[in-house]
Amino acid sequence: MYLPDFEYYQPNSLAEACRLMAKFGPRARILAGGTDLLHKMKHGQLEPEVIVSLNGLERLREITYQKGVGVVIGARATHNDIAGSALLQEKYRSVCEAAHHMANNQIRNVGTLGGNIVNAVPSADLPPILIALGASVKLAGSQGRRVLPLEEFFTGVHSSVIEPDEILTEVIIPDQPSTGSTYIRFGLRRSGALAVVGAAVAVTMEGETCREARIALGAAAPVPMRARQAEAVLKNQVITPDLLEEAGVCAARECSPRSSIRGSEEYRRDLVRVLTRRALQKAIKEGHV
Amino acid sequence: MARTLTDEQGVKRYLVNLKVNGDNHTVMVKGNSLLVNVLRDELDLTGTKKGCELGDCGSCTVLLDGKPVNSCLVLAVEAEGREITTIEGVAQNDKLDKLQESFVNNAAIQCGYCTPGMVLSAKALLTRNPHPTETEVREAISGNLCRCTGYVNIVKAVMAAAEQE
Incomplete structure (x- = not known):
C-alpha cells in the first residue's frame, strides 16, 4: 500500500506553516502524527497535493503550567506524552487516563492531541474530558490568532470551525473550580477499538452538595456534546444515588446517538445513562481521576 | 530537515540520515516514501514485516528513539536524525537477546x-x-x-x- 505523490514542506516556524496553508488552502493538509492522515491517504479518502508537516515545530509538543492561564498542552503532544506527563498526572489524571486508553501503544507514541481534535470524529476520546474541564483551543492563522472554547469548535462529523489556513496550536485547561473529573469509555475491546460511548464529567462539590456539574459525551451525537439537562438536575443539589441515576436518565434522553456497527442507538443511549452515572460517582468520590 | 535534491523533471528527493541499529545510513527518498519500505527495500532489513499497512496489526513495529511505532505510518523523511531499532538490532554480537x-x-x-x-x-x-x-x-x-x-x-x-x- 503506497501513498500517492504530494509536495512536502517542513516549515521551521508556525508563521511559515500558516503562510503555506494560506497559499495552498484546501489543497494542503497538516501532518502531525499522521496516524489518521496517512491512513486516509492510503485508502484514497484524502488526496492532498501538499503536505505541511509540523515535525519541525518541537515547541508545539510542550506541556506547561502558565500562572493565571492554566495547563497549556501543545497540539503536537502525543497521547503518550499526555498519559505520561507528570504535570497532568498531578493536576488532571482524568486527562492522562483518557489518553492512555486510546488506540494502542504504537499509535499513542505518534498520534497527537491536535489531530484527535481537528479530525472531529464523534468517538474521539480527548474532547469530552477537555470540554468537561472547560478547555479552550488556540488557532493560529495567517490573519492572526484566536482562542475559543473547545465546545464551540466542532460543527459536525469531520467538520469544525477551523479555516483552511489555520493550525490548532494549543489546548488550554483553565484553573478549575471543579473538585473532581473523570472520563469513562466503553469499547468493544480494551485496545484498538473506538469508543462506543464515552462520558466525561467535572464536578464542583461543597461537602455533599454539588455546586456545578459539567457533563460531556462522546459518540452520543454528531459532535462531542454537553448534557445540559443532566447538569441542571445536579446543580446545587445534595447528591444521592437516586439523583445520579436521574442525571444519567436525563443525559440518555437528551443525547442523539446513531446506530452503527459498534452499537445501536438504543444501546448507546443506555450506555450513556450508565456511564454518566458511574463517571459522576467516581469524580465525586475520587477527585480528578 | 533532510537535504532536498530536485531532478531535471522537477521531482524532489530528500537525503535522509537514519541511525539504524547503531549504524548511520544516508538514503535518498521521495516525500511519500514510508519508513517500512525504506527499511525493507533500501536497507534490506526485511525482519520488519508488512501486514495491514494501516496501523492496526503492529507487524511493522520498530523502535523510534526507543519507542514502538508502526513504520507503515511514518514518512521516511520525518525519521531524519532519529534512532531506529529493528528486529535485526535486538541480538547483540550474534547472540540472541x-x-x-x-x-x-x-x-x-x-x-x-x-x-x-x-x-x-x-x-x-x-x-x-x-x-x-x-x-x-x-x-x-x-x-x-x-x-x-x-x-x-x-x-x-x-x-x-x-x-x-
Missing part, C-alpha cells in the same frame, strides 16, 4: 510473522519497566496482533525474560 531466547524456550513463536513486532514492543516495555505485571505486558503488546492467537505463550515468554533480570 534474553527476550528472544525466552520466546524460543516458551514456544512463543508459531508462524513467526508477528514475532519481530512482538519482540520490539516487549523490548521497549522491559527497558522502561524491567518487572512488569502480566496486565502491563498484555497492554504493551496490545498493538501487535498474532493471528495464530499464541498470546498465552508470548505473555509467558515476556514474563519469564523479566524474571531473569
